[in-house]
Amino acid sequence: MQGSRLSRAAKIVGVLTVVISDMHLGARPVNDVLRSHLVRSKLMPWLARADQVVLLGDAVELRQGPIEDALDVARPFFGELGEATGGKRVVIMPGNHDHPLLQERATGQFERPVRAGEPGPLGEIASWLPQTELVLSYPGYRIRPDVWATHGHYLDCHNTVPTIETILVALAKRRAKLPAEGRLEVSDYENTVAPLYTLGFRVAQRARTAAGTPSKKAWEMLARTEGRPGVAARVLGGALVPGGVAALNRLGFGPFNAEISGPALRTAGLRAMGEVVERLGIEAEHVIFGHTHRTGPLDGDEGWVTSSGVRLYNSGNWVYEPVFLDRSPAASPYWPGGLVVVEDSGPPRVERVLMDLRHEDFGPILEPSSRVLWPDPRDSNSSPPS
Numbered sequence: 001m002q003g004s005r006l007s008r009a010a011k012i013v014g015v016l017t018v019v020i021s022d023m024h025l026g027a028r029p030v031n032d033v034l035r036s037h038l039v040r041s042k043l044m045p046w047l048a049r050a051d052q053v054v055l056l057g058d059a060v061e062l063r064q065g066p067i068e069d070a071l072d073v074a075r076p077f078f079g080e081l082g083e084a085t086g087g088k089r090v091v092i093m094p095g096n097h098d099h100p101l102l103q104e105r106a107t108g109q110f111e112r113p114v115r116a117g118e119p120g121p122l123g124e125i126a127s128w129l130p131q132t133e134l135v136l137s138y139p140g141y142r143i144r145p146d147v148w149a150t151h152g153h154y155l156d157c158h159n160t161v162p163t164i165e166t167i168l169v170a171l172a173k174r175r176a177k178l179p180a181e182g183r184l185e186v187s188d189y190e191n192t193v194a195p196l197y198t199l200g201f202r203v204a205q206r207a208r209t210a211a212g213t214p215s216k217k218a219w220e221m222l223a224r225t226e227g228r229p230g231v232a233a234r235v236l237g238g239a240l241v242p243g244g245v246a247a248l249n250r251l252g253f254g255p256f257n258a259e260i261s262g263p264a265l266r267t268a269g270l271r272a273m274g275e276v277v278e279r280l281g282i283e284a285e286h287v288i289f290g291h292t293h294r295t296g297p298l299d300g301d302e303g304w305v306t307s308s309g310v311r312l313y314n315s316g317n318w319v320y321e322p323v324f325l326d327r328s329p330a331a332s333p334y335w336p337g338g339l340v341v342v343e344d345s346g347p348p349r350v351e352r353v354l355m356d357l358r359h360e361d362f363g364p365i366l367e368p369s370s371r372v373l374w375p376d377p378r379d380s381n382s383s384p385p386s
Helices: 037-049 067-084 121-127 153-157 164-176 186-206 214-226 229-240 242-250 262-280 359-365
Strands: 017-020 052-055 089-092 110-113 133-138 140-144 147-150 286-289 311-314 338-342 349-352
Touching (some): 037 067, 133 140, 153 186, 262 286
Parallel strands (some): 089 133, 286 311
Antiparallel strands (some): 017 338, 110 133
């Protein structure tokens, strides 16, 4: 089914929708903040007021450990979600880290109800929301005639930032012969990325310790050594990457850009998301996505309108990753707790519900490997959002 056809059919009109993404429940090491009742208590009032809730991908972390462990961590969240949304609709959409929730082979946009007791993890999740209408939608969901939402993992096929994920996707693009130009369908993207997600899931099912990722480990190492994310980004972008990036580009896997600063990450991600919207033929004025964990647009942000005039919004994340955070929540676009509200009319609205928390508040729910020591809290210097 062509993207333009799938994007015209609005399913629900005139409702208040809350969109959250990238909860990564069951993450290893422990940095998924919604395993905390304190954090859930700040989110649930927002979800209880909504007519429908959209879980926009990576709700459960299935690439870092066995699925039964992740579901065990996720159950309290879904139990409270069921209490908050009884009689309402919850839409669950797999992302790249919980792609195995999608047991169908996706060849186009589809949507179906999820029943308690059906085989697989979605049936188990549905049993935790007995009074809620649970719907599986993939790879996107039409919230309003002018608002479309998707996790955003297809943007890795067009991203110019050389992370481990995008480099692997570049290799997969060559194998799948993904066209460099022209219209693409859901099946084109799935044929490229789904085998990678399946492999990652299978490896995780055999792992009893956190698999982690080389790119994340490199960022963590540099941040611990240098003390600030900005320095880590400059070192990684200026010393370690260019030679490898040049080689990848010469081999035809790019084009990749050696710069891995905050602005470069934002700009590349937005440009790539705009290309996904264009090449799928999505007809919408507003597109909401997650995946990059970068909440936006925030005050002073640029680049959130595509070349065709589509306005982009990112629902942020619910994980605590100090490598990407500044001392102040207000100065940290990667600070956990983002969501997007879509009302009956008007543009979507970005909200950040954990701005009253500080670094030390997350300590009791995180493993030592997920924490860092921050400068003296009396030091008020903070870098601006990037």
